[in-house]
Amino acid sequence: MRNYVWLFAPALTILLIVGLVPIFPLVNYSVQTPFQEENKFVGLDHFRKIYSDSRWFNAIHRNLLFSMIILAIEIPLGLVLAYFFHRPGVLNSVASAAIILPALFPYISIGLMWRLMAATVGPLGKILHMIGIEYNIAVNATQAFATIIIMDVWHWTSLAFLVFSAAFAAMDPTPIMAARTEGATRWQIFRYIQLPNLMFPLLFVILLRLIDSLRIFDEAFVLTSGGPGFSTEFVSQYIRNVALEQWNFGYGAALSLVYLFMIIVLCVMVMNILTRGRGVL
Amino acid sequence: MNKLSIKNVLAFIAVVFIVIVFAFPIYFTIVTSLSSRAFISQGSIIPDMHLGNWVDLFTLPRWYNAIRNSIIIAAGCVAVGLLLSIPAAYVFSRIKFGGDRHFFFWLLTNRMAPPVVLSIPYLIMFKTFGIWDTHYGAVLAYMVFNIPIAIWLLASFIVTIPREIDYAAFLDGYSLWTYFRKILLPALRPGIAVTAFFIWMYSWNEMFLASVITSANAKTLTAELLTTVGRLGWGIEYGVAAAGAVVTLIPGLILLYWARRYLIKGFTFGRL
Numbered sequence: 001m002r003n004y005v006w007l008f009a010p011a012l013t014i015l016l017i018v019g020l021v022p023i024f025p026l027v028n029y030s031v032q033t034p035f036q037e038e039n040k041f042v043g044l045d046h047f048r049k050i051y052s053d054s055r056w057f058n059a060i061h062r063n064l065l066f067s068m069i070i071l072a073i074e075i076p077l078g079l080v081l082a083y084f085f086h087r088p089g090v091l092n093s094v095a096s097a098a099i100i101l102p103a104l105f106p107y108i109s110i111g112l113m114w115r116l117m118a119a120t121v122g123p124l125g126k127i128l129h130m131i132g133i134e135y136n137i138a139v140n141a142t143q144a145f146a147t148i149i150i151m152d153v154w155h156w157t158s159l160a161f162l163v164f165s166a167a168f169a170a171m172d173p174t175p176i177m178a179a180r181t182e183g184a185t186r187w188q189i190f191r192y193i194q195l196p197n198l199m200f201p202l203l204f205v206i207l208l209r210l211i212d213s214l215r216i217f218d219e220a221f222v223l224t225s226g227g228p229g230f231s232t233e234f235v236s237q238y239i240r241n242v243a244l245e246q247w248n249f250g251y252g253a254a255l256s257l258v259y260l261f262m263i264i265v266l267c268v269m270v271m272n273i274l275t276r277g278r279g280v281l
Numbered sequence: 282m283n284k285l286s287i288k289n290v291l292a293f294i295a296v297v298f299i300v301i302v303f304a305f306p307i308y309f310t311i312v313t314s315l316s317s318r319a320f321i322s323q324g325s326i327i328p329d330m331h332l333g334n335w336v337d338l339f340t341l342p343r344w345y346n347a348i349r350n351s352i353i354i355a356a357g358c359v360a361v362g363l364l365l366s367i368p369a370a371y372v373f374s375r376i377k378f379g380g381d382r383h384f385f386f387w388l389l390t391n392r393m394a395p396p397v398v399l400s401i402p403y404l405i406m407f408k409t410f411g412i413w414d415t416h417y418g419a420v421l422a423y424m425v426f427n428i429p430i431a432i433w434l435l436a437s438f439i440v441t442i443p444r445e446i447d448y449a450a451f452l453d454g455y456s457l458w459t460y461f462r463k464i465l466l467p468a469l470r471p472g473i474a475v476t477a478f479f480i481w482m483y484s485w486n487e488m489f490l491a492s493v494i495t496s497a498n499a500k501t502l503t504a505e506l507l508t509t510v511g512r513l514g515w516g517i518e519y520g521v522a523a524a525g526a527v528v529t530l531i532p533g534l535i536l537l538y539w540a541r542r543y544l545i546k547g548f549t550f551g552r553l
Contacts, residue, residue: 007372012369014421014424015424015428015429019387101307101533101537105529106486106503113526218488244493256395
């Protein structure tokens with residue numbers, strides 16, 4: 001069977017073309033000023049410029065803050081929902097389906113939905129108006145940021161829910177039954193039997209959501225386009241702006257490489273957690 | 282029983298609340314797609330059953346072409362992705378090779394690379410080779426996340442097929458092709474179906490790469506939505522954009538109904 005390794009070749013070739021080859025032009029552009037009046041070699045100037053680029057650091061800070069907030073909401077919320085709805089049953093299936101639903105939709109459609117919800121005459125504005133809050137994401141940066149967080153929680157609590165539900169469903173019921181007959185409270189059962197079994201899924205979801213939220217683009221772009229001003233601009237949006245709006249490919253490539261490096265470091269962590277004692281498949 | 286029914290009522294209320302919270306934005310988008318401009322500008326949550334937006338969606342070329350392109354590209358991704366990934370997944374699950382962990386890690390990073398990072402080189406590469414704004418280009422680009430998902434999903438199905446069947450088949454003198462056709466593919470049918478659906482979903486939902494590597498001929502529905510939203514004063518197009526968004530939701534709804542028990546696999550690892 002060993003001589004069938006060549007079956008790998010077609011997939012590998014394509015993957016190299018679209019996955020690895022693009023890195024070379026990126027590296028190449030990051031030390032030049034391509035597609036500008038004069039294309040010259042600038043060495044590491046682009047990378048030096050990053051250090052003093054306040055818009056970049058603002059985007060990084062904002063993105064990290066955003067990631068922390070959504071993790072702090074989505075993980076406990078997903079856990080609580082999974083705790084209550086993981087068992088089979090009609091009501092539970094209905095609730096599960098509703099929670100999972102947003103995860104299946106395109107990011108841009110989610111953004112569009114929330115753009116409609118958050119429009120000046122939209123339902124969100126009307127409800128907040130009733131309780132005396134003037135809501136307008138086009139002028140109020142805090143509200144815009146908060147709306148992006150609500151949208152993300154709505155969209156991705158589903159992932160935490162899915163993973164935790166699967167973990168609950170996969171648990172051996174005998175220790176739980178034994179504890180129950182011994183008179184353990186629900187909290188004790190959760191704390192000492194179920195929670196230890198959830199550590200792996202927990203880390204897994206945290207890292208997944210962390211990486212994913214660092215890549216946020218579509219929904220936030222549709223909802224606020226980074227505004228008002230640059231107050232809700234995330235890393236991906238900034239890079240897109242530099243490269244595809246200002247046509248500064250050199251600097252955009254340098255930023256991309258730094259960004260990619262950050263994501264890869266996180267991937268290494270995911271990989272280590274994923275494969276610890278579990279194997280690849 | 283009495284005590285139970287109070288609990289049941291509370292559970293019922295909780296479920297109703299959750300369904301409203303999660304379904305309302307979807308409902309509101311459908312409402313918007315079925316409302317006339319006057320109704321939309323009032324933010325009405327009840328539609329006036331105005332079908333003009335849907336008529337526009339299926340008669341204005343830029344919209345129906347976008348829907349057509351999305352379907353062509355997603356279908357192309359399914360075909361090409363499966364063709365490339367089934368043999369690769371077979372090797373990946375049957376043969377241990379040195380550095381397969383590193384290889385797997387590389388698969389993972391392909392899946393995780395932010396689209397914005399890839400978009401710059403793709404734009405240049407595709408323009409150089411004349412596949413920019415073509416269906417071929419989009420399918421090729423989407424392989425960067427489809428092949429890793431497909432290999433992962435298919436391999437996890439293939440490992441459940443006992444190796445002994447392989448040995449028996451090859452001892453009986455089956456060629457590799459006969460083995461694939463008569464044994465592996467029939468046994469792998471559920472895995473292929475699930476993988477096909479996930480490739481479809483990820484390709485159908487993709488927006489960022491599409492907005493960079495397509496512009497007119499091969500522009501997808503998601504990229505068209507972005508263009509619409511990016512246009513100044515697009516408020517007048519809320520209705521038709523909402524209708525377009527509703528169309529983008531359809532594959533997800535089918536998937537939820539059809540492949541619920543495979544969701545977790547496709548999502549957790551598909552997202553990697």
